[in-house]
Amino acid sequence: MAAKKNPLADKAYEMYKSGMKLVDIADQLGKPEGTIRRWKSTYGWDGERSERESERSVTKRTEKKIPIDDGTKETLQNDDLTPEQQMFCIYYSRTFNAAQSYQKAYGCKYETAMVNGCMLLRNTKVRAEIGRLKEIKRQQIIAGADDIVELQMRIAFADAGNYATFGNDGINWVHMVDSNTVDTQIIQEIKEGQTGVSIKLADKQKAIDWLTKYFLMHPDDKYKAEFDKKRAEVKDDSAEKILANMQTIADILKAPAVNRNITDFEEGTKRE
Numbered sequence: 001m002a003a004k005k006n007p008l009a010d011k012a013y014e015m016y017k018s019g020m021k022l023v024d025i026a027d028q029l030g031k032p033e034g035t036i037r038r039w040k041s042t043y044g045w046d047g048e049r050s051e052r053e054s055e056r057s058v059t060k061r062t063e064k065k066i067p068i069d070d071g072t073k074e075t076l077q078n079d080d081l082t083p084e085q086q087m088f089c090i091y092y093s094r095t096f097n098a099a100q101s102y103q104k105a106y107g108c109k110y111e112t113a114m115v116n117g118c119m120l121l122r123n124t125k126v127r128a129e130i131g132r133l134k135e136i137k138r139q140q141i142i143a144g145a146d147d148i149v150e151l152q153m154r155i156a157f158a159d160a161g162n163y164a165t166f167g168n169d170g171i172n173w174v175h176m177v178d179s180n181t182v183d184t185q186i187i188q189e190i191k192e193g194q195t196g197v198s199i200k201l202a203d204k205q206k207a208i209d210w211l212t213k214y215f216l217m218h219p220d221d222k223y224k225a226e227f228d229k230k231r232a233e234v235k236d237d238s239a240e241k242i243l244a245n246m247q248t249i250a251d252i253l254k255a256p257a258v259n260r261n262i263t264d265f266e267e268g269t270k271r272e
Contacts, residue, residue, distance in 0.1 A: 009039045016045050023165065023175050034171030071136040080125045088120060093133035149214065149223050155186045155207035157230045163187075163199055 008029055015025045022040065026033040040046070072090050075081075081089065084105045091101035098117030103110055120126055163182050166174040176197060189200040208231070215224045 006039075009043060012036055012039055013043065013045055016040065021175065023173075026169070032169030032171070033167075033173050034169050037171070037173070070140075071133050075129055075133065078129060081129060085120070085123070085126055086129075088117075089126060089129045089133060092121075092130055093137065146223075149211070149221065151185070152207045152211050152214075153223060153227060153230075154183060155202040156204055156211055156227075158183070158186050158201050158204065160201065163201070 008031065012025050012029060012031075015028070016022070022036045023033050026036045029036075075086050075089055078086060087105035088101050091104050092098060095101060098121055099110065099113045100117075102108070102117035102120060103113035106113070106116070108116075121130075162177065164174055164176050166172075174196065176199070186202045187199060188202045189198075191198055211227055215221060215227060218224075
């Protein structure tokens, strides 16, 4: 005789269809998340949910996106160039491959493009237009020192709890946070294996080491106080180690000796 279906399973299903997460459903119904997961698997909730997700995906794809001004509109309006030359400039500014760009623009054989592509790059008007497109691209991707420091700070003190929640309600569980709510720029890798999905963040220690060295060279940087505060909160001692190593090198340089090296100095320090 089949087990009687728990009436809360239907309520949980309706909540799941509305887009609620399993952990939130479990919390509202006062049930372990493992129970909700079992209902989801037993009663095949994924079928209808996937259809709803597909509908939302289609809606997102049809939303109008604001185009980025990459300068190509002006290129296509440049009367000093032929239509083929205009397309060559656009392709080349993206690939920097003269033969491939010429072949796409002129629709010729690759052998012909190999010769004519290089020749077209010598055209003064073509070179000027390519230079204009390259400058627009450079301005769009340029990053200053502040941008790099800020990125390294985010990597150094990233909290894994912002990317996933986990626990045990009789069953171990992990819930990934939606990508649109986290800083995806510091995610190094996302992969799905036999044991599920895993997320690997950028190397925190490398970022801390980089920042420590940077602030030693730029002690008045506006980010230094924030870095020192966060480093103290996580009780990181990498900065002290780097300072000690730098002091060791400084001492050796101040007191040079024939055939002396860092390892000799370290051994002498240990004996002391």
